[in-house]
Amino acid sequence: MTSADLVTSASPRRHNGHSLTTRIVIYGLLTLFALVYLVPLLVMVMTSLKPLGEVTGGNMFAVPEHLTLRPWVDAWGEARIGVSETRGIHGYFLNSVKMVIPAVLISTLLGALNGYVLTKWRFPGHKLVFGMMLFACFIPFQSVIIPMAVILGALGRIGVDLYDLTGWSFGLGNATVNLVIVHVIYGLGFTTLFFRNYYENFPNELVKAAMIDGASFFQIFRRVLLPNSTPIFIVTVIYQFTNIWNDFLFGSTFAAGDSAPMTVALNNLVNTSTGVVEYNVNMAAAIIAAAPTLLVYVVAGRYFVRGLMAGAVKG
Amino acid sequence: MATLEIAALRKRFGTIEVLKGIDITLEKGGFLVLVGPSGCGKSTLLNTIAGLEQISSGEIRIAGNDVSHLHPSKRDIAMVFQSYALYPNMSVAENIGFGMEMRGVPRAERDKAVAAVAKTLQIEHLLSRRPSQLSGGQRQRVAMGRALVRRPSIFLFDEPLSNLDAKLRVDMRIEIKRLHQTTGSTIVYVTHDQIEAMTLATKIAVLKNGELQQVGSPSEIYDRPANTFVADFMGSPAMNLLEGTVTAANGAPRVVIARKEGEPIVLPIPASADAGKLQDGARVIFGIRPEAVNDSESIDRNARSVVKFDATVEIVEPAGSDTFVVIHAAGKELTARMRADADLRRGQNHTFAFNLDKAVLFDPQTTARI
Numbered sequence: 062m063t064s065a066d067l068v069t070s071a072s073p074r075r076h077n078g079h080s081l082t083t084r085i086v087i088y089g090l091l092t093l094f095a096l097v098y099l100v101p102l103l104v105m106v107m108t109s110l111k112p113l114g115e116v117t118g119g120n121m122f123a124v125p126e127h128l129t130l131r132p133w134v135d136a137w138g139e140a141r142i143g144v145s146e147t148r149g150i151h152g153y154f155l156n157s158v159k160m161v162i163p164a165v166l167i168s169t170l171l172g173a174l175n176g177y178v179l180t181k182w183r184f185p186g187h188k189l190v191f192g193m194m195l196f197a198c199f200i201p202f203q204s205v206i207i208p209m210a211v212i213l214g215a216l217g218r219i220g221v222d223l224y225d226l227t228g229w230s231f232g233l234g235n236a237t238v239n240l241v242i243v244h245v246i247y248g249l250g251f252t253t254l255f256f257r258n259y260y261e262n263f264p265n266e267l268v269k270a271a272m273i274d275g276a277s278f279f280q281i282f283r284r285v286l287l288p289n290s291t292p293i294f295i296v297t298v299i300y301q302f303t304n305i306w307n308d309f310l311f312g313s314t315f316a317a318g319d320s321a322p323m324t325v326a327l328n329n330l331v332n333t334s335t336g337v338v339e340y341n342v343n344m345a346a347a348i349i350a351a352a353p354t355l356l357v358y359v360v361a362g363r364y365f366v367r368g369l370m371a372g373a374v375k376g
Numbered sequence: 377m378a379t380l381e382i383a384a385l386r387k388r389f390g391t392i393e394v395l396k397g398i399d400i401t402l403e404k405g406g407f408l409v410l411v412g413p414s415g416c417g418k419s420t421l422l423n424t425i426a427g428l429e430q431i432s433s434g435e436i437r438i439a440g441n442d443v444s445h446l447h448p449s450k451r452d453i454a455m456v457f458q459s460y461a462l463y464p465n466m467s468v469a470e471n472i473g474f475g476m477e478m479r480g481v482p483r484a485e486r487d488k489a490v491a492a493v494a495k496t497l498q499i500e501h502l503l504s505r506r507p508s509q510l511s512g513g514q515r516q517r518v519a520m521g522r523a524l525v526r527r528p529s530i531f532l533f534d535e536p537l538s539n540l541d542a543k544l545r546v547d548m549r550i551e552i553k554r555l556h557q558t559t560g561s562t563i564v565y566v567t568h569d570q571i572e573a574m575t576l577a578t579k580i581a582v583l584k585n586g587e588l589q590q591v592g593s594p595s596e597i598y599d600r601p602a603n604t605f606v607a608d609f610m611g612s613p614a615m616n617l618l619e620g621t622v623t624a625a626n627g628a629p630r631v632v633i634a635r636k637e638g639e640p641i642v643l644p645i646p647a648s649a650d651a652g653k654l655q656d657g658a659r660v661i662f663g664i665r666p667e668a669v670n671d672s673e674s675i676d677r678n679a680r681s682v683v684k685f686d687a688t689v690e691i692v693e694p695a696g697s698d699t700f701v702v703i704h705a706a707g708k709e710l711t712a713r714m715r716a717d718a719d720l721r722r723g724q725n726h727t728f729a730f731n732l733d734k735a736v737l738f739d740p741q742t743t744a745r746i
Contacts, residue, residue, distance in 0.1 A: 266461035269428050270522075274475035275449035284474075288465035 109133065109344035116340045132341035136330075136349060140342050143329030147319060150346050153326030157306060160237050160322055161353075164244040165301045171245065172252020172297060173290065177282050179253070180260040181268045191257060197250030202310050205247070213239045213315060236320035243315060244305045251304075252297050259293035260286065295364040303354050323350050378437075379404045379529055379562045380425070385434035387420055387586075394420050396586045398434070402530075402579065405560045409573040412583035413609070419534060421583070422566045426532050427451050439529040449478075454523035455532040458539060460515045462507035462522075469494075469503040472521045493525045513544050520555070533565040537572065549575060570610045574598065582606050598665075600648060600736065604743040607663050607736070613700060613711045615663050619740070624656035631662055631737070635705060641685045646735035649746045654737075660746065661738040666700065668734035669712035672727050681732035689724045703728065 104121055109132050111125040138149035178184075179191050220233025232238040263286065271281045287294075312322040321329075327350045331343045380402040387395040394417045402408045410418040423429040425436060427448035436444045443451045462471050470477075472493060473486045481489075494500045497517045507515060516536065523531055533552075537545045553576055556563055567573055573580050573594070580597045582589040582605075590602035601607035607615040620633040620643075629651060633641040643662070645651045654660070668676075672684050690709070691702040694716065701712045701720055712728060720726060737746045 264459060264461065266457040266459050267463060269426075269448075270455070270457060270461040271463075271474075272428065273426065273448045273453070273455050274522075275478040276474075280478065285463055285465075 105344045105348055109341055109348060111341055113337070113339055113341055132339070132345040133349075135339070135342045136346040140330055140339070140346065141333070142326050143333070145319060145329075150323065150326050150330065150349065152319065153321055153323045154349065156237060156316070156320055156326075157323035158353075160240045160244070161302060161305050164241045164248070164305050165298055167241070168245045168248035168252050168301055169294065169297045171249055172254075173256045173287065173294070174282065175249070175253040176256025176258075176260045177286055179257045180263065181265065181281075181286075182278070191253070194250050194253045197247075198254060200250075202247075206310070206314055209243055209311075210314070213242070216242070236316035239315050240311060240322065243311050244301075244308070247311075248301050248304065251300065255293055255297045255300070256290070259290065263289070292364060295361050299357055299361055299364075302357050306354055378402055379406070379439055380408070380564065381435075381437040382421075382425070383435045383437075385421070385424065385436065386432045387417075387424055387429065388432045393432075394586045395424070398588055400581055400588070400591060402562060402564065404562055407556055407563045407565065407576055407578045409577035409580050410564065410566045410583060411568065411570060411573040411580060411609075412589075414568060415585075416583040417586040418566045418568075418583050420586075422532055422534055422564060425451075425530070425564060426453055426455050449475075452529040453532055454526040454528040454530075455534065456519045456523050456536045458535040460507075460519040460536075460539075462515060462518055464507055467504050467506060468499065468510070468518050468521075471507065471518060472525050475522070475526055489525050490521075493521045496524065497521050512540050513548065516540065516548055520552075524555075524559075529562060531561055531563045533563065535566055535568070537567075538569070552576060570612065574610070580610075582609060584609075599734065600745065601663070602745055604661060604663070604738050607738070611665060613666050613713075615665050616669065616708075616710045617738070618662045618664075618705065618708055618710065620660050620662045622654045622656060622658045622660055629654055629656070631660060633662060633705070638686065641683065641705070641730075643683050643730065643732060643735075644681060646732045646737060647681065648735065649737040653746050659740050661740050661743075662735065663738060664730055664732075664735045666711040666713040668731040669710065669728060670714055670731070671718070672729040674715055674718075675729040676731050676733075679731040679733050682729050683732060684727055684729045686725060686727050689720050689722055689726055692720055692722060 107123075107125055108116055108121070110128050110130070111119075112127055112129050112131070115123075115126060136149065137151050140149055142148070142150065142153070175194065179187055216239070217234035220230035220235075223233065224230040267285055268281055271285050276284060307324060308322070309324045309328065312325045313328070316322060316325070327346055330346055378401040380400070382398055382400045385395055385398040386393065398421060400408065410421055412418050420429060424431050425438075427443070427446060427450075431444060434444070435442060438452055441452075462468075463474065466474065469487075469490050472490045476486045476489065490503070491500070494503055497520060499514065499517050499521060502510060502514060502518070507518070510518065519536070536552075537548050540548060549572060552565075555561070556576075565572075565576060574597075577594050579591065580594055581591045582597065584605055590597055590606045592600075597606060597610055601610065601615070604617060607617065618633050620631045622645075623630055623632050629645055631643045631645060633643065635641065645654065672682075675682055685705075687703040687705055687710075689701055690704050693700040693702070697716060699714050699716055699718045699720075701714055701718065703710050703712065703726075714720075738744065739746055
């Protein structure tokens with residue numbers, strides 16, 4: 062009996078019996094893992110809605126008896142963050158927003174431009190350039206900190222000179238601008254990889270048709286490539302947003318004090334060594350810190366999966 | 377002055393030469409078809425005319441201007457691609473008008489030109505649709521509309537029908553021919569389909585390995601192929617090519633085709649061949665189209681030179697309009713195109729006839745026609 066015979070003779074018998082057991086196992090496992098991931102979030106949400114006495118005195122899994130939004134208000138506007146004079150995390154939240162939006166947009170657009178050049182305007186050595194950009198994805202964060210600090214220091218001095226000359230530093234030396242620069246440079250390897258692989262399957266004939274139609278290099282990019290890049294654009298934005306928003310190392314190294322991003326502020330809030338640990342406030346702050354990435358996944362998650370698949374299987 | 381002149385054109389990719397010195401001219405209103413097997417360089421040649429590939433040496437002139445190193449948009453050409461290459465994010469009207477938009481033509485003028493082209497191609501009702509909402513034939517029309525709206529000196533078509541199903545392909549072929557006849561446009565057309573080449577062209581260029589094999593009218597290519605490659609490539613079923621020997625015994629020179637069994641077939645030298653070049657004992661390849669092989673009653677009555685021979689039927693292929701009969705001759709299969717109602721069966725012995733007016737001879741060494 063060949064293996065083909067085995068498959069055909071076995072399948073009708075298996076089909077009836079196995080579908081129910083398989084379903085129970087599959088859904089059981091899925092439910093289990095969903096719970097494993099959801100329980101911490103549930104505990105966080107419940108804790109953040111309890112008064113402190115209920116948190117320290119009661120069970121972690123107990124439903125709040127006296128619902129209160131006070132910890133959220135405290136976390137946003139009142140809580141003491143490390144040694145800073147300013148109260149609450151709202152300022153740091155804004156720092157992160159001011160950092161993440163330009164960093165994501167610039168790195169994504171530059172990645173798209175790199176991908177466009179590496180696939181549609183090939184030059185001798187394009188493979189080497191792409192290989193080196195790919196290599197950037199594997200460089201550990203820690204190893205670039207000192208060189209980056211040197212470069213940012215130099216840029217800061219240029220900023221001072223520019224300020225003396227023109228009255229404006231062009232943002233050089235500003236902690237948020239520094240973080241944008243760091244994240245754009247560090248993210249470029251990934252965004253280039255995403256867009257190059259997407260544009261590799263983008264029909265060359267469209268570019269040729271646009272050339273014959275008289276479109277310039279940037280016109281082809283803006284009018285033909287970009288409008289047809291929605292899936293990979295969303296994938297890249299989600300990826301970059303999550304990474305940059307959640308970054309702690311660069312944030313804590315290059316932006317101290319009041320210009321620190323959300324992640325650093327959250328750490329300073331939670332790791333305080335003075336006074337009572339306000340778990341409810343900490344939980345509220347942690348949820349606020351995680352909310353933007355959660356929101357991005359909820360809004361664009363289906364594109365994320367679709368985009369990853371589109372890259373994997375052509376057509 | 378010819379609309380298109382290509383002189384000594386060479387194209388190298390690294391060390392590989394894909395176009396080895398091409399010389400072609402095309403008159404205004406001509407329809408040049410570049411045909412050949414895949415990898416012969418026909419698409420590369422078209423891309424060099426379009427300016428999408430840089431040339432290594434040589435010259436391309438369009439309407440008298442040297443365009444060899446001009447940008448594609450400055451060459452006064454329009455191209456229809458195999459995949460149509462319609463911009464997926466734009467409506468049909470925007471697709472057709474994109475070139476004019478890039479050249480800064482005012483909106484009102486653009487809309488007027490788009491409307492006029494849409495009317496010619498009967499796609500007015502599709503103007504606001506996206507390419508994804510169109511059928512294959514409609515996409516083809518839009519792609520042609522995008523080319524037509526430019527009013528270029530030369531239209532370039534890169535295998536435009538190969539993505540369509542068989543029936544639509546025939547319809548669009550007629551459409552392109554009608555377009556050519558009514559507008560009098562000059563067209564360069566790439567295909568690997570020799571029927572498209574025969575039906576559309578006023579001039580055919582057959583390429584192989586980056587070299588021109590023959591340039592001529594469809595009938596020249598079909599009836600007087602320059603070598604065995606062209607003879608074999610053009611026509612379906614292919615031309616019969618049989619090995620023979622020249623003998624000058626008993627007066628006039630003749631071609632003798634030996635057979636495994638039975639008498640050899642002895643033929644007078646076909647009128648197309650230069651008998652002066654043939655020496656006694658020389659080996660030749662005798663080429664004859666399937667339609668010039670028939671039974672002795674059905675052979676062309678106006679034929680001046682007919683030779684009859686007996687052979688056994690091996691395979692009978694009824695194709696509807698004709699019946700193809702494969703017979704064994706000279707150790708090689710020989711195909712005859714016969715009447716649809718030809719009453720022949722496998723194994724049957726039958727008298728066939730060659731119409732030698734249509735026969736050609738080739739030199740087996742050089743493969744060139746004698």
